[in-house]
Amino acid sequence: MSIAAITGVGVVAPNGLGTAEYWSATLNGTSGIDRITRFDASSYPVQLAGEVSGFAAEAHLPSRLLPQTDHMTRMALVAADWALADAAVQPGEMPEFDMGVVTASASGGFEFGQRELENLWGRGPEYVSAYQSFAWFYAVNTGQISIRNGMRGPSGVLVSEQAGGLDALAHARRHLRKGTRLVLTGGVDSSLCPWGLTAQIPSGLLSRSTERGRAYLPFDAAAQGYVPGEGGAILVMEELEIAKAGCDRPIYGVLAGYASTFDPPPRSGRQPRLRRAIELALSDAGVVADDVDAVFADGAGVAELDRVEAAAISAVFGPYGVPVTVPKSMTGRLFSGGAALDVVAALLSIRDGVLPPTVGTGRPAPEYQLDLVTGAARPGTVRTVLVLARGYGGFNSAVVLTAPQV
Template sequence: MKTTVITGLGVTAPNGMGVETYWKALLDGRSGIGPLTGFDTSRFPSCLAGRIDDFVPADHIPGRLIPATDRSTQLALVAADWALSDAGLPSEIVDDYDIGVVTSNALGGFAFTHKEFQALWNQGPKFVSVYESYAWFYAVNTGQISIRHTLRGPSAALVAEQAGGLDALGHARRTVRRGTPAVVCGGVDSAFDPWGYASQLAGGLVSTETDPGRAYQPFGSRARGYVPGEGGALLVLEDEATARARGVRDPYGVLAGCASTFDPAPGSDRPPALGRAITAALSDAGLTPADIDVVFADGAGVAELDAAEAAALREVFGPSGVPVTAPKAFTGRLYSGGGPLDVVTALLSIRDGVIPPTPTPDGVPSEYGVDLVAGRPRECAVRTALVLARGRRGFNSAVVVRTADR
């Protein structure tokens, strides 16, 4: 079976644009969550978000693309640029037909569509942008990345809310194993126009706390819900033999295992399926629970969901059997971008031997039995990490990454 290595990373996050800026922010405990600006939120039940306030599209992408793309696509194009550059692709060994694109998106182009609806309602159909025909679509990030870099390999788009980003990585690994040398993959989301923000609040799980430091507390004893964010990460997955042939000597790590499950319908007597996703991913990686050095948890910040995730972790690892962290509390939940960003964070933990903390100032209920890395980073050897993500309506995904020298 082919080994799939990770050779390039690209990050656009509320607390840092670029891999190293983001990583330093996490270790310094710097949050990207704050009051949402750009429109009046006074009549909304919440007012906080993880927004990338310093992003200027014209600084990163050609001007001709800006009127044709939603903000989420602009962020995805930047992350893809950085990931491909980091990987050194395309190259003489890996050409355009050898590279695919697999992205996930949960929210679509809300801001773009809202702007065009306003034009339709106020001025008429002749004033609606022709780009509306695709700028809103969930698959547009895959298409725009492919066009911009002339990547003609097998490509796809997936939708599974917060779990979709990890599903994209799993699909990309299958694509590599089937013979495609490299795939750009991951997820990015953004929806912070009034319509997009209202749609996120409508789910009833967004925190109404006004203190940014206490609004989103994964596994917290006073968990109040989550804070939505924007951004995400794109990664380059590559066949190890191809990567070595073109001179890659030190990949970030190996995508060793992945699995996805779906919860039973509400009211069913069958148990939730997150634990099954964990054990399946471990089996796929040829590992046991004892091999995992840290879990990057989904960390919903909702008491019922956190308790269910804690139960799954206890079932697999035993009470407090493995360090757990949810650094997404510094960025907000990024939907399709959350899982890939956690995978990047796990790879950096492996690289530097440190686990970033979870900002949960109100403490963790003892009955959870979770060894949460809270308050400050924890220095320790990290060789293998498990990353989890759950999407609304029952999606569960798990990914295992490990060192490349194992």
């Protein structure tokens, strides 16, 4: 059975454009969470978000793409370009049907859709862009990336909110096992516009704090919800032996295990299924709990959700049994982009032997019994990492990443 290796990464995050900038900020505990500037949010109950600042699409993409793409898709296209360059891959030199694209999306092109609805109701149907027919769609990032790079192999999109970033990687691994040579995968999301924010507020899960350093507090006794964000990561995935054959190409790590489960309905009396996802992912990777050096947690910042996740981690690894970190505390929850970005952070932790901190949370609630990395980055041996993600509505996903075998 083929082994799925990650050979390139491209990052667009609220606390850094590009992998180096993001990783430096993350290790230093630099947050990208601040007041919303994309529009006037003064009348909204949610005031803070993780916006990607300094991103100028016109500096990276041809002008013909700008009228037909949402802000989300522009970031995804640039992240894909960076990932391919990182992997030293020239798509034009490979057979087009040997390359696929699998991304995750939670909202599609929300901002583009809002703008065209404003045109429809404010100016008339003749002012609605023809690109609205696809620019809003969940699969648009996959489509635009594949068209831009001439990738005509197996492709798709996963829609499972925050969990989608891991589900996309697993689907990409399936394509590699069936013979596809290379797959671009991951997730980039954005819905930081009036319509997008309005759609999120009724969940009751968003933080209404205006204190940027204490608004999003995973596993803290004072947790009051999460901060929304935008961005994410695109990764190049190749079969390990093919990747090893390349010259001067990085191999960040191996996707060794994956599993997903779905929670039972509320008030059903049945237990959440996150623990089962963890156990299945470890089994798929052929490792046991003692082999895992760190957990990159979902970290919802919502008391009940944090309790469920902490209980699952403690049940598998024992109380305080493994270091746990939530680097998304510096970006907000990026929906389909969040888990993909966590995977990049986990791979860089393996590469550099250091775990990024969870910012904001001063001391985790003692009942959670977690060894949470807080305050500063923690150096140490990192060879095997578990990444967790949960999507709104009951999705649970878990991925095991391991260091590449030399």
